[in-house]
Amino acid sequence: MILKKKVLSAVAMGAVAAMALSGCGRSDGGGSDGGGDGGGAAASPGITDEAITLGVTTPLSGGTAGPGTCTVAGLAAYMGAANEAGGIEFGDGKTRTVEIEAFDDTYDPQKALSNFQQNQGDVFAFTSGLGTPTNRAYREAAIDSEVPQVLVQTGDPIFSDQTESPWQLGFVPIYQNEGEAFGELLAGSDGDLTVAILSQNDDYGEGYVEGFKEAISGSENIEIVSELTYEATDTSVDAQLTELAGTDADVFFNAMSITPLVISSIEKSRELGWSPSWFLPSNTSSPVAILEPAAADAEDGFYSVSFAKAPQSPAFAEDEDVVTFLENLEQYAAEYTTTPDFPHCMWSYMVGATLEEAFKNMTEPTRENFMEALRSIEDLQAPLMLEGTSVNTTEDGQPAVSTVVVQKYNGQGYETAESFD
Amino acid sequence: MGTFIQLVVDGLAMGSVYGAIALAIVLVNQSTGMINFAQGGMAVLSAYLAFTFLGLGLPLIVAILLSVAASFIIGALIERFLMRRFMGRAEDTQVVVTVGLLTLLTGICGWLWSYNNLQFPSLFPSSAFTFLGAAISWRSFGTFLAIAGIMVLLQLLFRQTKLGLALRAVADNRQSASFAGLPVGRLLMVGWGLAAALGAVAGALVAPRLSLTPGMLDTTLVYALAAVILGGITSPVGVVVAAWLIGVLENLAAVYVPIIGHDLKIAVPFILLFVVLLLRPQGLFGRKTVVRV
Numbered sequence: 158m159i160l161k162k163k164v165l166s167a168v169a170m171g172a173v174a175a176m177a178l179s180g181c182g183r184s185d186g187g188g189s190d191g192g193g194d195g196g197g198a199a200a201s202p203g204i205t206d207e208a209i210t211l212g213v214t215t216p217l218s219g220g221t222a223g224p225g226t227c228t229v230a231g232l233a234a235y236m237g238a239a240n241e242a243g244g245i246e247f248g249d250g251k252t253r254t255v256e257i258e259a260f261d262d263t264y265d266p267q268k269a270l271s272n273f274q275q276n277q278g279d280v281f282a283f284t285s286g287l288g289t290p291t292n293r294a295y296r297e298a299a300i301d302s303e304v305p306q307v308l309v310q311t312g313d314p315i316f317s318d319q320t321e322s323p324w325q326l327g328f329v330p331i332y333q334n335e336g337e338a339f340g341e342l343l344a345g346s347d348g349d350l351t352v353a354i355l356s357q358n359d360d361y362g363e364g365y366v367e368g369f370k371e372a373i374s375g376s377e378n379i380e381i382v383s384e385l386t387y388e389a390t391d392t393s394v395d396a397q398l399t400e401l402a403g404t405d406a407d408v409f410f411n412a413m414s415i416t417p418l419v420i421s422s423i424e425k426s427r428e429l430g431w432s433p434s435w436f437l438p439s440n441t442s443s444p445v446a447i448l449e450p451a452a453a454d455a456e457d458g459f460y461s462v463s464f465a466k467a468p469q470s471p472a473f474a475e476d477e478d479v480v481t482f483l484e485n486l487e488q489y490a491a492e493y494t495t496t497p498d499f500p501h502c503m504w505s506y507m508v509g510a511t512l513e514e515a516f517k518n519m520t521e522p523t524r525e526n527f528m529e530a531l532r533s534i535e536d537l538q539a540p541l542m543l544e545g546t547s548v549n550t551t552e553d554g555q556p557a558v559s560t561v562v563v564q565k566y567n568g569q570g571y572e573t574a575e576s577f578d
Numbered sequence: 579m580g581t582f583i584q585l586v587v588d589g590l591a592m593g594s595v596y597g598a599i600a601l602a603i604v605l606v607n608q609s610t611g612m613i614n615f616a617q618g619g620m621a622v623l624s625a626y627l628a629f630t631f632l633g634l635g636l637p638l639i640v641a642i643l644l645s646v647a648a649s650f651i652i653g654a655l656i657e658r659f660l661m662r663r664f665m666g667r668a669e670d671t672q673v674v675v676t677v678g679l680l681t682l683l684t685g686i687c688g689w690l691w692s693y694n695n696l697q698f699p700s701l702f703p704s705s706a707f708t709f710l711g712a713a714i715s716w717r718s719f720g721t722f723l724a725i726a727g728i729m730v731l732l733q734l735l736f737r738q739t740k741l742g743l744a745l746r747a748v749a750d751n752r753q754s755a756s757f758a759g760l761p762v763g764r765l766l767m768v769g770w771g772l773a774a775a776l777g778a779v780a781g782a783l784v785a786p787r788l789s790l791t792p793g794m795l796d797t798t799l800v801y802a803l804a805a806v807i808l809g810g811i812t813s814p815v816g817v818v819v820a821a822w823l824i825g826v827l828e829n830l831a832a833v834y835v836p837i838i839g840h841d842l843k844i845a846v847p848f849i850l851l852f853v854v855l856l857l858r859p860q861g862l863f864g865r866k867t868v869v870r871v
Contacts, residue, residue, distance in 0.1 A: 218688050218693045219688075220791060222688075222693030223693070223694040223695065226694075358841055385840055386839075386841055387840055387841075388840075388841060388844070390797060391844075392592075392595075392798060395588040395591070396585055396588055396828075396832050396833060396840065396843075397832075399584045399585055399588055403580075416695050417695055417788055417791070420789060421787065421789075428706035428713045428714075428715050429584070429713050430713060450697045450789075498694075
């Protein structure tokens with residue numbers, strides 16, 4: 158009995174300690190006493206003369222943990238290297254190191270919101286986090302508290318609408334951009350093509366399909382023969398595939414965000430003897446995480462879109478950006494991941510470069526000034542960006558990166574596809 | 579017609595996955611009298627163990643057998659050191675403990691093996707064969723046969739063996755069983771151990787299909803519970819047949835009933851469940867519990 162009590166009190170103590178550590182005890186901004194003498198304006202929380210703290214709320218556990226971990230890893234790699242080189246010289250003349258704090262939200266909107274609320278006093282800006290529902294969960298709170306929530310990794314257009322989201326900016330192309338790029342490739346092809354569509358029954362799937370349909374509207378040679386949906390919680394899409402395979406369409410537009418389902422779709426359609434050309438969204442087209450486990454046959458033609466150089470592709474094995482990126486990842490992001498299995502690793506690395514550009518143009522250590530600096534980046538060729546794509550933050554309604562290149566899987570990695578064949 | 583047969587075959591394959599977990603739930607219930615919500619979580623843990631053994635360089639079949647053995651021990655230990663403490667308390671308490679156990683196991687798996695999707699190799703080749711115009715993968719077929727085999731074994735265990743009789747006696751009335759000289763404590767451990775071992779087989783069978791993650795069986799558990807209620811918790815054959823029925827009906831409804839479609843198909847097993855519970859509360863194949871007063 159005594160032992161039981163001891164255990165209980167130990168647990169209670171632990172819980173109290175954990176609460177104190179996790180932020181209940183930090184109410185006043187850590188940075189408010191630091192800077193401010195530079196530009197006249199009082200420094201915002203999370204920035205001193207020596208350092209700036211960035212927060213990332215993203216799934217580090219749960220089903221989306223793979224991509225989620227990558228959203229921190231690339232950023233940590235980029236900023237780790239920048240810190241090692243002495244820090245970044247800001248527009249106000251001060252050189253600061255960049256601290257990254259990652260908060261696990263397990264893709265749970267409620268947790269994302271509490272991560273924001275508990276840490277907004279210590280964090281200068283939230284950035285890079287993945288997930289539409291999670292980013293949406295604290296969007297309004299961020300606007301109310303005037304805290305930047307920028308370069309977030311969601312294709313939801315709302316984050317790039319300056320009227321609706323004055324303190325936000327999306328990083329990755331919106332879903333429509335991706336669907337549209339593939340639609341244009343098809344519309345530009347010579348032969349008649351039939352298309353079967355399977356999409357996730359939410360904004361994600363609808364966005365892809367909308368962009369795709371817009372691009373092919375008016376093209377006589379493209380016909381959509383069947384269009385089905387599935388739920389993000391489904392464990393199997395076999396029935397949909399059986400139905401779609403019945404159409405024997407030439408092209409399968411699969412707007413799916415769930416890794417195991419994409420793998421089983423590829424396997425299932427092979428079993429059914431249906432071998433269309435595939436379109437896969439950029440976040441579920443990874444060769445290592447999806448195509449190889451599914452033993453995808455490059456002969457079928459797997460298309461996706463990208464704006465990042467793929468480290469796995471032989472075409473980029475010697476690429477200077479890629480080599481540096483992999484080294485930095487190994488050295489500064491080991492606590493997250495050292496293998497960029499998901500493109501989010503590359504994207505968050507570019508987020509790092511974009512932030513650096515904004516920091517260089519920031520003349521006051523305030524959040525307002527940061528937003529201004531961030532919104533005036535034009536044609537920045539961040540490391541790892543593919544030719545033909547760039548960061549451009551000046552256009553309202555568009556995310557920082559709105560251009561994508563259609564690519565085709567060659568058995569090892571992706572290469573840019575000039576035409577559909 | 580080809581599509582119809584294919585949908586039935588796909589449904590049976592998915593139903594086998596639901597059935598695997600449902601069987602483990604039945605096993606625990608028949609030997610301890612309770613519903614174990616952590617059954618899926620335990621099966622996932624077993625699959626991770628097999629994955630780890632595999633990583634040590636052992637052949638797949640050896641890795642799975644080792645994980646089955648390890649799971650038997652873990653299951654027995656969970657009963658002895660966790661569930662035993664709540665024995666005799668309200669049933670609600672015990673159920674909540676198993677829900678807690680599910681959360682705990684999921685967390686442990688994520689902590690030890692990460693939440694990334696791991697590729698678990700299949701015992702069966704990934705190729706497929708054609709039967710009556712339907713493509714059947716060897717994986718699905720193998721899972722189907724394995725589940726059918728386990729179902730028969732369980733039915734025999736409970737109906738034809740002394741151990742089965744003893745397990746049922748303990749579940750039915752612990753006190754009387756104890757007075758009759760049965761080693762109640764050990765039998766409870768055996769019940770949990772067997773269920774965990776069965777879960778390990780189920781985990782290894784379904785992991786290649788769902789790809790191994792800590793939450794792999796969360797949705798499956800919901801279907802498995804539906805199968806358990808539908809088929810009648812006292813009947814291994816019943817729950818497997820119910821699981822197959824759920825798999826097939828949900829596919830057919832999704833494709834042939836436009837108003838349901840692929841978006842509402844998850845409702846199918848539950849609508850079926852309400853109907854069966856209203857008309858036949860003991861399940862399709864279950865026995866009515868009669869209490870003499």
